[in-house]
Amino acid sequence: MNHEGPLADVKICDFMWVMAGPASTRMLADYGAQIVRIESPTRIDTARTLQPHQDDRSGPDSSGLFSNCNAGKLGIAIDMRNPRAREVVVDLVRWADVVTESFSPKAMRKWELDYDALRMIRPDLIMLSTCLFGQTGPLRQIAGFGNMAAAISGFSNLAGWPDRSATGVFGAYTDYIAPRFTAIAILAALEHRRRTGEGQYIDQSQAESAIHFLTPAILEYSVNQREPQRAGNEDRDMAPHGIYPAAGDDQWVAIVCRNDSEWDCLCEAMGAAELRDDPRFATTQLRVANHADLDSIICRWTTGASAAQIEELLQARGVPAYQVQNSSEAWQDPQLKHREHFVPLEHHRLGHTTLEGPRAHLSRTSGKVRRAAPSLGQDNQYVLEKLLGYDQERISDLAVAGVFG
Amino acid sequence: MPILESRRVLDLSNERGLLCGQILADLGADVIAVEPPGGSSARRLGPFAQNIRDPERSLLWWSYSRNKRSITLDLEQTPGRDLLRRLAGTADFLIESFEPGFMARHELAYEHVAAINPSLVYVSITGFGQTGPKAHYADADLILLAAGGPLILGGDDDRPPVRLSVPQAYLHAGADAAVAAMVAHHERVRSGRGQHADVAAIQSVAMATQSGILAAPLHATEIRRLAGGLKLGPLNLPVIWPAKDGFISMTFLFGSALGVFTRKLMHYVCAQGFCDTATRDKDWIGYAELLLSGREPLSEFERVKEIVRTFTRTYTKAELLALALEQGFLMTPVYTIGELTRSEQLASREYWRTIDDPLGGSGKYTVPGPFVKFSATPIEYRRRPPGIGEHNREVYVGEFGLTESEFFELTRAGVI
Numbered sequence: 001m002n003h004e005g006p007l008a009d010v011k012i013c014d015f016m017w018v019m020a021g022p023a024s025t026r027m028l029a030d031y032g033a034q035i036v037r038i039e040s041p042t043r044i045d046t047a048r049t050l051q052p053h054q055d056d057r058s059g060p061d062s063s064g065l066f067s068n069c070n071a072g073k074l075g076i077a078i079d080m081r082n083p084r085a086r087e088v089v090v091d092l093v094r095w096a097d098v099v100t101e102s103f104s105p106k107a108m109r110k111w112e113l114d115y116d117a118l119r120m121i122r123p124d125l126i127m128l129s130t131c132l133f134g135q136t137g138p139l140r141q142i143a144g145f146g147n148m149a150a151a152i153s154g155f156s157n158l159a160g161w162p163d164r165s166a167t168g169v170f171g172a173y174t175d176y177i178a179p180r181f182t183a184i185a186i187l188a189a190l191e192h193r194r195r196t197g198e199g200q201y202i203d204q205s206q207a208e209s210a211i212h213f214l215t216p217a218i219l220e221y222s223v224n225q226r227e228p229q230r231a232g233n234e235d236r237d238m239a240p241h242g243i244y245p246a247a248g249d250d251q252w253v254a255i256v257c258r259n260d261s262e263w264d265c266l267c268e269a270m271g272a273a274e275l276r277d278d279p280r281f282a283t284t285q286l287r288v289a290n291h292a293d294l295d296s297i298i299c300r301w302t303t304g305a306s307a308a309q310i311e312e313l314l315q316a317r318g319v320p321a322y323q324v325q326n327s328s329e330a331w332q333d334p335q336l337k338h339r340e341h342f343v344p345l346e347h348h349r350l351g352h353t354t355l356e357g358p359r360a361h362l363s364r365t366s367g368k369v370r371r372a373a374p375s376l377g378q379d380n381q382y383v384l385e386k387l388l389g390y391d392q393e394r395i396s397d398l399a400v401a402g403v404f405g
Numbered sequence: 406m407p408i409l410e411s412r413r414v415l416d417l418s419n420e421r422g423l424l425c426g427q428i429l430a431d432l433g434a435d436v437i438a439v440e441p442p443g444g445s446s447a448r449r450l451g452p453f454a455q456n457i458r459d460p461e462r463s464l465l466w467w468s469y470s471r472n473k474r475s476i477t478l479d480l481e482q483t484p485g486r487d488l489l490r491r492l493a494g495t496a497d498f499l500i501e502s503f504e505p506g507f508m509a510r511h512e513l514a515y516e517h518v519a520a521i522n523p524s525l526v527y528v529s530i531t532g533f534g535q536t537g538p539k540a541h542y543a544d545a546d547l548i549l550l551a552a553g554g555p556l557i558l559g560g561d562d563d564r565p566p567v568r569l570s571v572p573q574a575y576l577h578a579g580a581d582a583a584v585a586a587m588v589a590h591h592e593r594v595r596s597g598r599g600q601h602a603d604v605a606a607i608q609s610v611a612m613a614t615q616s617g618i619l620a621a622p623l624h625a626t627e628i629r630r631l632a633g634g635l636k637l638g639p640l641n642l643p644v645i646w647p648a649k650d651g652f653i654s655m656t657f658l659f660g661s662a663l664g665v666f667t668r669k670l671m672h673y674v675c676a677q678g679f680c681d682t683a684t685r686d687k688d689w690i691g692y693a694e695l696l697l698s699g700r701e702p703l704s705e706f707e708r709v710k711e712i713v714r715t716f717t718r719t720y721t722k723a724e725l726l727a728l729a730l731e732q733g734f735l736m737t738p739v740y741t742i743g744e745l746t747r748s749e750q751l752a753s754r755e756y757w758r759t760i761d762d763p764l765g766g767s768g769k770y771t772v773p774g775p776f777v778k779f780s781a782t783p784i785e786y787r788r789r790p791p792g793i794g795e796h797n798r799e800v801y802v803g804e805f806g807l808t809e810s811e812f813f814e815l816t817r818a819g820v821i
Contacts, residue, residue, distance in 0.1 A: 006592030019615070031588050046662035051637065052617060052625035058660075064619035134778070137753040142729060144656060147644050148737040151654030154745040156645065159559060159569045160632075165652060166739060167632050168645045169569055170558040171615040179612075180580035181428075185777045187587035188408045188432050192782050194594065196406065200781035208756055211773045212424070213576045214742070215468035220452045221742045222771040223464060228742050231570045233547060236451050241547060243556070243565035250629070252565055254551035262543070320543040324551040324566055327620035327627050330611070333552070338537030341608055342622055354622035359608045360585035361534070363515070364600035365592050 005032020006365040010190065013089075013096035014038065014073065017045045020146060020175040020206050021102035021130050022069035024182035029072030030358040030367035036092060036383055037070065039376055041077040041405020052327075054350055060376060061349045067373045068355050071345070075374025076383050079405045080111055084398060091388045093118050097193075098126045098186055104143055105135045115201040124199040126189040130182055132174075134205030146172025149207040154214055160230045177213055178206035239287035240266070240294050243324060246307035252324035253307040255298060255314065263287065265317040270301045347372040380404055407433020408782050412590075414498040415439055415489075416473060420447035421544075421606070422502035422530040423469035424579030429498065429586060430472035431776065431784045437800060438475045439489070442819055444793040454764065460793060467763055467790045469579075471772070475791035476800050477821055480511050485820045492805065493518045493525060498586055502530040502575075505540045515601035525599040526589040530575070530582050534605035544606070549574035553610035554618040561632035577613065578606035639703060640696060643710065645739065646717045653717060653725050656735035657710075664690035666735050670713075673732060679716045684709065746771060754778075761789040797821055 010033040014025050017039070025035050039045055047066040054062045061067075078085050089111075093099055099118060101108055108114045108129070115127045132149045133139040142148070150156050150173035160167035185202050193199055211218070217228040235241040235256075240263075243252045257263040260283070267275040275281060275297070280290040287294055302310055307323035314321035323329060330336055343357040350372075358367030384390040384398075398404065409429060414436040416426035430436040438445065447469075448460035455462065479485040490513070493499055499518065501508055508514045508529075515527045529535060532544030533552075542548075550556040550568050560567035585602035593599055611618050620627045629636040633645030633652075646655045657667055667689040675685035687709075688695060695701035717725060722738035729736045740748070751757060759769035775784035801807045801821065815821045 006588050009595070010591075023612075027584055028588075044661050049660040049662045050615075051628070052620040052623050054623045054625065056625050063616075064623045064625065065616035068616045068619065128777075133750055134754055137750040139726075139730070139750040142737070143733055144729075144735045144737070147654045147656060148735060151645075151652075151739045152737040152745070152748070154740050154742045155569060156652075156654055156739045157741055158571055160567060161561065161564065164561065164632070166645065167559065167561050167567060167630075168634075168654065168739070170555060170613065170630070170635065171617075173613065176577070176612045176615070177580065180577075180584050181776045183584045184428060184432075184580075184587055185779070187584075187591055188782070189779065190591065191587075191594070192406075192408045195408075198781055200779055202780070203778040204776075205754070205756075208751070208754070208774065209776045211745070212776055213573060214571055215773055216452060216464050217571050217742050218746065218773060219464040219467055219770060221746060223454045223467075223768075224452065224456065228570070233565070233568055235547070235572075237449075238545065241545070243547070243551070243567070245565065250557070252551075252557070254547045254556070256545040256547055258543075258545060315539075315542050318543050320545045320548045322542070322548045322551040324557050325554055326557050327554065327614075327618050327622075330552075330554045330618050331621040333539075335533050335537045335539035335542075335552075335607060336611075338539075339534050339605055339608055341611065342619075354619060356608075356611065356616070356619065359581050359604070359612070360588075361603040361605075362585060362589060362600055363603070364598065365589070367588075 005367070006362070007031040007033040010034065010098070011096045012036070012098045012100060013092040015099070015101035015103070016130065017102060018047050018145070019065065019069060019172060020178045021100060021182065022047065023175065024179035024186070025073065025100065026069050026071060027179065027183045028186065030369065031365065035073040036387070037073045037075050037374070038089070039075060039077050041079050041377065054353060061347065064355065067353065070373035071355055072370040073374060074379040074383055075377065076380045077377030077404055079403060082401065082403045084401045084403050086111065086113070088384070088398065088403060089113060090121055093121050093125065095387055097190065098128065100128045100130070100186070102130045104131055105129070105140050119199065124193055124197060126186070126193060126199045126202070128182065128186060128202040128204060130178065130204040130206060132206050134208060135203045146175030146206065149174040149210065153207045153211050154217065155210070158217065158228060158230045161232045162230060166230060174206045174210035177210040178204065181209035234291060236288065237284070239284065239291045240298055242295050242298070244299050244302040246302050246310060247304050251307050253302055253310045254322050254324055256320040258320065260284065262319050265319050266314065269313055269317055269319065343369045345369060345372050349375060377404060406782070407785070409434035411435070412497040413437070413495060414500065415492055415496045416500045418500045418502040418530060419445050420450055420465060421532070421575045422500055422579050422582060423447055423466070424576050425528060425530065425582040425586065426473060426500050427469045427471055428580070428583040428776070434498070436473040437796070438470060438473045438791065440475055440477050440793055442477050442479050448793070461764060467760070470790035471760060471786055472788050473791060474788070474796035474800065475794055476797050477794035479820050480513070482818070482820050484815060484818065486511055486513060488815070488820065489513060490518065490521055494521045495805070496522065496525060498526045498528065500528045500530070500582070505531055505535045519599060523599060524593055524597055526586055526593060526602070527599065528582050528586050528602045528604065530578050530604045530606070532606050534607070535603045546572035546574045549606045549610055553607045555610055555613035558614060558617060558628055558630050558635065560630045562630055562636065566630060574606045574610050577609035578604050581609045638697065640693065640706070647714060648717055648720060648722045648725055648738065650721045652739040653722060653736050654739055655717070657713065659689055659692040661690055664692065667692070669732065670734050674713060674716045677716065680712045684712065758786050760786065763790045763792065794821070
């Protein structure tokens, strides 16, 4: 594989699986980091089983989630229970700058691949462990997914309507936040090693990283002694601030007025100039207080109209508005197209496929998707021969010993 | 030695970008918030300490300005722009989150500043990106969540989609911006050259669709929202389940990876007398296919879920958490913020930190601790969030070499 880009000198031996961990090294792969991900030939990576599946046909290569999290990486399959697996892994650790893993805390120790063991092989090693709740504490062994960390970290309770029980955040919410902090921590540790020659161990609790997205609520509790409550789509500083029905099945438009002048523009766009003089809506505070009346007026206007047209009409007047987009609509969105958010790609088994591109655009060393996510064990030969310098005899010998499953 | 020690960051960002600078500050960089006279627009956003609307009391500002210093500077005045260019000449990073075109109109775009300091890493954070047909769209948290795909997936199916009540869009963007800054920095220390990173929140929030945004290009079924879960085709898949004293989040799914957990749970449910062995012994690995093909009626799935609900409702959140630990079930309690702050797990890891009262009082306030635990370079909280222009003299006179009379003149003219 062609390794160019701002991180071309970074080599990672990556044991991470499912979503949060792999999503972080995907970001680094976009910028040229060389990543060898190790999969079990017997225990399937959960991400390979999760939707969306191409053409709704589930198979080990068809998951868009897996493909999004692992594009640009090399993949090898090694059975870690095999006694000879360790010799391959040890060579990979010698090759790598960074070892990453996302098992529950006892797995690496069981294989004698924990930080204390690996730093004997490579004293300046950087190793990062990431799991839901971190390497220590009573919950360290809790297995599971980001929906569970989102619940116990306070996210789920704050999404929904005040008159009902919490609806919860969609999916494995902390898995969307933690990967950024994982990537930052890896790059930071590399910078520290560049300056000092010193490696280190990084213990990431995905919950602890994600809680940084709730700090205002935590300060409200700690400073004002007030328990934050879910509030539907209301906002304390803005009104209108809601999701309004439009024509069609599950069609909605988001409309927000951040100040009085946007409110004036909205009234004008609705052809309801008289609302500007309505004392119930004269100031932001009054609009927030009387938002129920306000919302029903706006609903009457949006119902039956096209969400995209309302968006266009309001944005032309500087009023924040957007169609609430599902995948089909986002796929056609001219701005996401302009940003090259969707990247077409050939996959050796799926044929033509699509995944999400790099999120940040760097002017001189732009990120790019270097190739599709690896099939199970796709790069065994390449990694052992080209990266580790094994001869064919040794590779065959390992295969006969059952190291590759 | 902090990782980014002696790296200087000019943080011109407002509510759209504060987190990016704070992450660099946590890594040890010298981050200087550059605020307009009167303070950043982020300071006008709540919640507010003691519910008093005051720019020094914005808890949003307090949340994402730790470890930063603050200076004021009026970019609308020529001397202010000149001063910013001088400051940028000495900086390693510049972060800004004005609407696209603002910096160019003030001759402070990347090209202008790079001419002075070619090694500068210049990070722009906006709703929709610097260019494109909707680059100039008006934005807000709710608007970006709608645009980037996560909003439609959350909420009750009989009501409009609903957001998390704590704004998230620009936190996703700010964290992506910090990744971009670190990538550019990594390259800069090797090449000596800076560059411009253009981050768009519309793309950052798409991360929260869990790749669901790919459904259309992959010709796959769109996920739809369901109170406390999601709908996939005809299947209603709950994630939030009732406990005796509240709710839990539980993964109750099927397939080769997750079905084994469901099987384990159903064995326990059966052993506790909540169902018969025939129910226990269903094919939990292949269950989704059975339902989708009609070989198992959806009504039977509804009956199974009712059994599981009866089971979870029998126990308290704490009992279910203990069961998760003991049996390896995929369940955790839904906590309030208060419950979160009392978490034994976080206490045992000494997670929480305090900041001194930014208003100068004697109080200390609880904030989230380091985003990861570094063994060699632990993150330190060195400074409470700064007041508006608190470090003007220290920075302008002490470090940038303005004379007292220049400083006095610029202050009097309202530039500082």
